[in-house]
Amino acid sequence: MKTKHKLLILSFLMSFQYASAQSGELLSSFNNAVKTFKEYDITSVDIKEIDGLIPGTTGGILVFNSQRLTFDGANLLFSYKQTPADKYCYANSRYWKPGSYSIAIPIDDTYIEVSQAYNTVLKYFVVKISNKTGITLTSNGTKELISEYSFATTQKLTADKFCNELSSLIMAIKEEQYNGKLGIKSSNPTKKSQVNKSSSNSQNKSTARKKTQEDNNNAQRKAVKNTGNRSTKTIIK
Numbered sequence: 428m429k430t431k432h433k434l435l436i437l438s439f440l441m442s443f444q445y446a447s448a449q450s451g452e453l454l455s456s457f458n459n460a461v462k463t464f465k466e467y468d469i470t471s472v473d474i475k476e477i478d479g480l481i482p483g484t485t486g487g488i489l490v491f492n493s494q495r496l497t498f499d500g501a502n503l504l505f506s507y508k509q510t511p512a513d514k515y516c517y518a519n520s521r522y523w524k525p526g527s528y529s530i531a532i533p534i535d536d537t538y539i540e541v542s543q544a545y546n547t548v549l550k551y552f553v554v555k556i557s558n559k560t561g562i563t564l565t566s567n568g569t570k571e572l573i574s575e576y577s578f579a580t581t582q583k584l585t586a587d588k589f590c591n592e593l594s595s596l597i598m599a600i601k602e603e604q605y606n607g608k609l610g611i612k613s614s615n616p617t618k619k620s621q622v623n624k625s626s627s628n629s630q631n632k633s634t635a636r637k638k639t640q641e642d643n644n645n646a647q648r649k650a651v652k653n654t655g656n657r658s659t660k661t662i663i664k
Contacts, residue, residue: 449603449605449607450599450603452599453596453599453600453603453605454609456592456595456596456599457496457498457596457610459592459595459596460496460589460592460593460595461496461610463585463588463589463592464494464496464505464589465494465496467580467585467588467589468580468581468582468585469494469554469578469579469580469585470491470578470579471491471507471509471528471578471579472544472553472577472578472579473489473509473524474489474490474491474509474579475544475549475551475579475581476549477489478549488511489509489511489512489524489525490510490511490512491507491509492507492508492510493506493507493508493527494507495507495610496610497608497610497611498600498608498609498610498611499608500606500607501533501534501606502531502532502533502534502563503534503593503596503597504529504530504531504532505529505530505532506527506529506530507527507528508527508528509525509526509528510525524566526566526567527566527567527568528564528565528566528567529564529565530563530564530565530576531563531565532556532558532562532576533558533561533562534601536558536559536560537556537557537558537597538556538557538558539555539556539557539593539597540554540555540557540590541553541554541555541583541586541587541590542555543583544579550581551579551580551581552580552582552583552585552586553579553580553586554577554578554579554580554589554590554593555575555576555577556575556576556577556578556593557574557575558574558575561573561574562574562575564576
């Protein structure tokens with residue numbers, strides 16, 4: 428019974444270690460999606476709608492930047508900022524949504540597709556991400572649950588590329604039952620503890636040296652005082 432119990436524990440530890448260690452294929456899928464999100468013409472729908480407000484213009488009123496894609500063990504986390512290109516920029520208040528955004532998309536029950544945007548002056552395509560259980564959208568610190576979120580791009584090939592890479596990433600995470608983190612730097616409490624310990628030791632040593640120096644100084648002052656007293660007594664005599 429003990430041997431069987433040990434085998435079960437070993438099996439559990441091995442499965443946990445496997446789920447926490449990403450394969451080369453998974454890491455490659457993640458890096459491809461991150462690179463496309465950062466380097467290609469992929470923005471929010473707000474950006475493309477603003478670009479289409481005035482026929483014949485290419486926009487540039489609201490800028491999409493600070494893109495980031497990570498995985499926290501259960502959700503794909505997208506974050507970005509929308510900032511005015513300069514102080515003279517102006518956009519219809521309906522689309523004027525500068526600020527910081529983040530989107531948390533669960534791995535389970537997520538569906539991704541590409542479609543064309545309608546009812547806009549500027550033609551563009553969207554990568555629509557849907558999840559019935561809810562996608563968490565955080566806009567300037569305010570959270571809300573939505574059933575779908577779309578990224579926008581001018582070219583269909585770019586939209587297809589990003590859609591395929593996200594789909595491959597989600598599939599790889601599911602197949603490997605990966606529950607670790609991607610793109611998130613983990614803290615090192617041991618190193619921090621060592622630094623604090625080293626700092627504490629240094630402080631203790633400094634305090635000890637200071638106390639020893641004070642003791643020496645006191646001894647010297649006492650010796651000088653006694654000498655002065657003896658000298659004074661000699662002079663009096």
